[in-house]
Amino acid sequence: MTAIARPPEELQEDFSTREVAQRLGMAVRSVQLMVDRGELQAWRTPGGHRRILRSSLDAWLTGRGLAPTKGGDAPAPVETSRKLRALLIEDSVHYQNLVALLIAQQFPELELHTANDGIGGLVMYGQLQPDVLLVDILLPGIDGAALVTSLRSQPLFAHCELIFITALDADQRQPYAFALADLPVIHKPRLVTDLPPMLTAAIQRVSTTTSA
Missing domain, CATH: 1.10.1660.10 (Multidrug-efflux Transporter Regulator; Chain: A; Domain 2)
Structure with missing residues (x-):
């Protein structure tokens, strides 16, 4: 320092x-x-x-698309919108672009935000309070499994739909089983095929919860 x-x-x-x-x-x-x-x-x-x-x-x-501090206050909250928000935490630009393209084409009701690393993702999660969280298992700064374990301890997380994305195959994912249990996981080679139906189901659950 x-x-x-x-x-x-x-x-x-x-x-x-x-x-x-x-x-x-x-x-x-x-x-x-x-x-x-x-x-x-x-x-x-x-x-x-x-x-x-x-x-x-x-x-x-x-630099992460968040509102700067204002006076002596906390960072100004992101303006609330009724458009559903999705947060992608992914360090690969290729997969960032692929997810952005899929959402733009098939899910215009989603407002996509992207974080490049786990620490930035934690901050953006708190700022945005997204309806859907897409997170890679392996991330710089903090791995996705640890990030999700941390988020799950926060009350705000109870209202967020989570989808893991990863390049790890089933055997390689075993060390992360504690965080992946009962959660949807997309293998990156199948992203184009598997993401749309998983997002559709997540959006339906969010809409049902919101209207309840």
């Missing part, structure tokens, strides 16, 4: 690690790791406490 000198009058323009964690819906340790990796810029107070630059946090949020 690069040390950055900040005058006292500017202290309120930056955030503590805990404040950022609360704003992003993440663990404090996850935010500390983001600082260590250089994803967020921070400096230390004379007492040794980290302060994360507001400009750095805003740039990180904006």
Whole structure:
């Protein structure tokens, strides 16, 4: 972490690690790791406490299509729409484009958002509260199985339909059985064939829950 000198009058323009964690819906340790990796810029107070630059946090949020911080408040919530939202967490640009094409052609009622890694996906999930979550099992930053296990502990997840996508075959998926149990899984070679019916079923369940 690069040390950055900040005058006292500017202290309120930056955030503590805990404040950022609360704003992003993440663990404090996850935010500390983001600082260590250089994803967020921070400096230390004379007492040794980290302060994360507001400009750095805003740039990180904006780079993921999220609203930046506003004044002393938490990042502004994404504007709510009755259009169903789908969040794809996938690091492969090829499969990002393939899923986007399938949804644009066959599911115009879905508004698709994409995250490139697990940490960004966690933040976007909290911001967007999607109706459908499409997540790869293997992701940079945090693997999809651990991500979903984390999300399942949150009340907001109860209203989200989940679909796993993976390049792993059935045998290779065995170490992730704890997270995949009773959940739909699409093998990437069958994405074009299997995604549409699974999305159709997920949308029907969401619509039924919403109208109940």
